[in-house]
Amino acid sequence: MTDAAMDISSRAFRPGTSDAEIEAAAAKAVTHRRRTVIFWRVAILVAFLGLWEVAARLAWIDPFFYAMPSAIALRLYEWTTEGTSEGPLWYHLYVTMEEAVIGFVTGSIAGIIIGVALGRNRMAADIFSIYIKVINSIPRVVLAPIFIMILGLGLASKVALAFVMVFFVVFHNAFQGVREADRAMIANARILGASNWQLTRSVIVPSAMSWIFASLHVSFGFAIIGAIVGEFVGSRYGIGLLINIAKGSFDAAGMYAAIVIVMVVALGAEYLMTMVEDRLAKWRPQPLHETQ
Amino acid sequence: MAAAKTVPAIELINVSRRFLSPTGKSLTALRDFTMTVERGEFVAVVGPTGCGKSTTLNLITGLASPSAGEVRVMGGPVKGIDPRIGFVFQTDALFPWRTVIENVMAGPLFRGKPMPQAQASARDWLSRVGLSRFEQHYPHQLSGGMRKRVALAQTFINGPEILLMDEPFSALDVQTRVLMHEELLRLWSEAKASVVFVTHDLEEAIALADKVYVLTAGPATVKSVYTIDLPRPRIVADIRYEQNFIDYSRTIWADLKEEVETSYARAAA
Numbered sequence: 074m075t076d077a078a079m080d081i082s083s084r085a086f087r088p089g090t091s092d093a094e095i096e097a098a099a100a101k102a103v104t105h106r107r108r109t110v111i112f113w114r115v116a117i118l119v120a121f122l123g124l125w126e127v128a129a130r131l132a133w134i135d136p137f138f139y140a141m142p143s144a145i146a147l148r149l150y151e152w153t154t155e156g157t158s159e160g161p162l163w164y165h166l167y168v169t170m171e172e173a174v175i176g177f178v179t180g181s182i183a184g185i186i187i188g189v190a191l192g193r194n195r196m197a198a199d200i201f202s203i204y205i206k207v208i209n210s211i212p213r214v215v216l217a218p219i220f221i222m223i224l225g226l227g228l229a230s231k232v233a234l235a236f237v238m239v240f241f242v243v244f245h246n247a248f249q250g251v252r253e254a255d256r257a258m259i260a261n262a263r264i265l266g267a268s269n270w271q272l273t274r275s276v277i278v279p280s281a282m283s284w285i286f287a288s289l290h291v292s293f294g295f296a297i298i299g300a301i302v303g304e305f306v307g308s309r310y311g312i313g314l315l316i317n318i319a320k321g322s323f324d325a326a327g328m329y330a331a332i333v334i335v336m337v338v339a340l341g342a343e344y345l346m347t348m349v350e351d352r353l354a355k356w357r358p359q360p361l362h363e364t365q
Numbered sequence: 366m367a368a369a370k371t372v373p374a375i376e377l378i379n380v381s382r383r384f385l386s387p388t389g390k391s392l393t394a395l396r397d398f399t400m401t402v403e404r405g406e407f408v409a410v411v412g413p414t415g416c417g418k419s420t421t422l423n424l425i426t427g428l429a430s431p432s433a434g435e436v437r438v439m440g441g442p443v444k445g446i447d448p449r450i451g452f453v454f455q456t457d458a459l460f461p462w463r464t465v466i467e468n469v470m471a472g473p474l475f476r477g478k479p480m481p482q483a484q485a486s487a488r489d490w491l492s493r494v495g496l497s498r499f500e501q502h503y504p505h506q507l508s509g510g511m512r513k514r515v516a517l518a519q520t521f522i523n524g525p526e527i528l529l530m531d532e533p534f535s536a537l538d539v540q541t542r543v544l545m546h547e548e549l550l551r552l553w554s555e556a557k558a559s560v561v562f563v564t565h566d567l568e569e570a571i572a573l574a575d576k577v578y579v580l581t582a583g584p585a586t587v588k589s590v591y592t593i594d595l596p597r598p599r600i601v602a603d604i605r606y607e608q609n610f611i612d613y614s615r616t617i618w619a620d621l622k623e624e625v626e627t628s629y630a631r632a633a634a
Contacts, residue, residue, distance in 0.1 A: 255456075255458070257455075257458040258460065260458070262448060262460075262475070263428070264426060264446060265472040265519065266475035267471075267475040267478040271475050276460065278628075282462075356462040356464075356504075357505070357578060359552070
């Protein structure tokens with residue numbers, strides 16, 4: 074394998090090499106590198122799952138607590154084909170996603186609006202910053218029981234929790250993004266004739282966009298945390314409820330299966346977000362994250 | 366009417382500008398600064414680095430206000446940002462998320478022109494600076510000189526009567542800079558605007574301007590004013606080899622050199 078890479082470099086440095094040859098060698102090196110990365114990624118996953126399975130079967134670790142990959146896969150299969158003891162899996166997933174998505178969308182819209190507003194208004198920022206700091210210092214999950222008490226076991230309490238989880242992250246980034254907007258660019262827009270509102274809309278917000286997007290990436294995960302913690306504390310449906318029931322019946326495989334489902338959903342959302350960001354940020358010289 | 370014609374485009378009368386440093390100390394950037402720019406005149410301002418050259422421009426735009434003295438634009442006092450003023454920045458001030466044509470259209474759209482009109486006018490200006498083929502490019506896809514030409518189009522499209530330029534070409538390589546000088550002189554002679562061109566490059570100042578103001582090391586005040594009597598239209602690439610040019614250059618440099626040395630000694634101390 075390493076032979077091929079060495080071969081390429083020596084061929085590229087030989088005098089009289091044509092462009093086509095160099096390009097072909099470079100393309101080959103890129104493919105080779107990508108294959109190596111994928112190979113090791115898969116290998117590590119297989120080794121990890123295999124070791125887990127073997128350890129559980131040979132009773133190095135207690136399968137009662139740690140379950141084993143085959144049992145988790147079986148549980149996932151049962152859930153998807155026969156449904157859970159609490160009804161169809163899809164319905165639980167739908168409920169959790171609904172809570173997370175509504176909390177994410179409302180939380181990020183509110184975070185962007187208030188972040189930009191305070192970023193543009195120094196006086197308001199000075200006045201409110203102390204309250205935001207105080208509220209921000211509350212660990213968000215302790216609010217779950219309060220929201221459930223006030224808003225009940227249904228959708229509203231989970232959305233509220235996802236909202237507060239998302240809001241502060243997006244708010245901070247939007248605020249910072251506005252503050253970091255280039256001064257020359259702002260002066261340029263004002264001299265070109267931009268009113269305050271035009272300045273905010275067509276200069277400040279776009280230039281804060283990469284900051285805002287950075288926060289949106291993490292905050293969808295936070296929205297899911299909010300929804301699931303809310304479901305732990307009290308709910309009738311949702312992935313959090315499934316985990317809670319699995320815990321109550323000492324069903325380790327069930328708990329891990331629920332975690333796998335959440336993982337897949339979160340990764341899917343992240344992928345989607347990256348796609349949207351790439352679409353919106355086509356003006357940028359190169360994306361800040363590495364494409365996979 | 367005859368009286369209005371004779372009113373200078375820009376007057377700074379005994380202007381001082383002080384501001385507070387982060388530690389709360391008062392710093393003086395400009396002291397008893399007096400300058401007059403006639404209609405259609407091209408004035409260059411040279412001075413040692415950090416002496417307060419850019420401050421003069423900010424006072425004229427209304428982005429900053431004087432601590433003492435008076436700034437008048439077209440005979441009237443400066444109140445906020447004047448729509449008759451155009452500004453070309455030293456750094457890249459284009460909007461990177463907009464295409465070239467969207468950047469050029471920004472001014473007319475901000476000022477409430479309808480979209481088709483703004484677009485047509487932007488196309489016209491892009492062709493004048495030779496960038497018609499790059500309408501749909503983003504700024505990061507262009508070279509430094511091309512970006513500067515977009516900035517010129519973006520400024521000239523508003524039809525400014527006063528053009529302020531803050532070391533606009535200092536980041537360009539020497540060859541591109543000469544091309545940009547030609548470009549600027551051509552656009553200026555068509556637009557007939559009054560120009561204040563701030564630079565630290567004396568040759569650039571002499572090649573372009575009707576009048577060169579030499580400033581003292583900070584706090585800046587006017588040290589001397591030279592009228593550059595070189596015929597127009599000028600070929601910037603060749604003018605620097607003419608005897609007149611060399612004479613001006615030698616005289617003004619002798620003057621400027623003292624200030625540069627003062628400024629340098631102060632920074633080193």
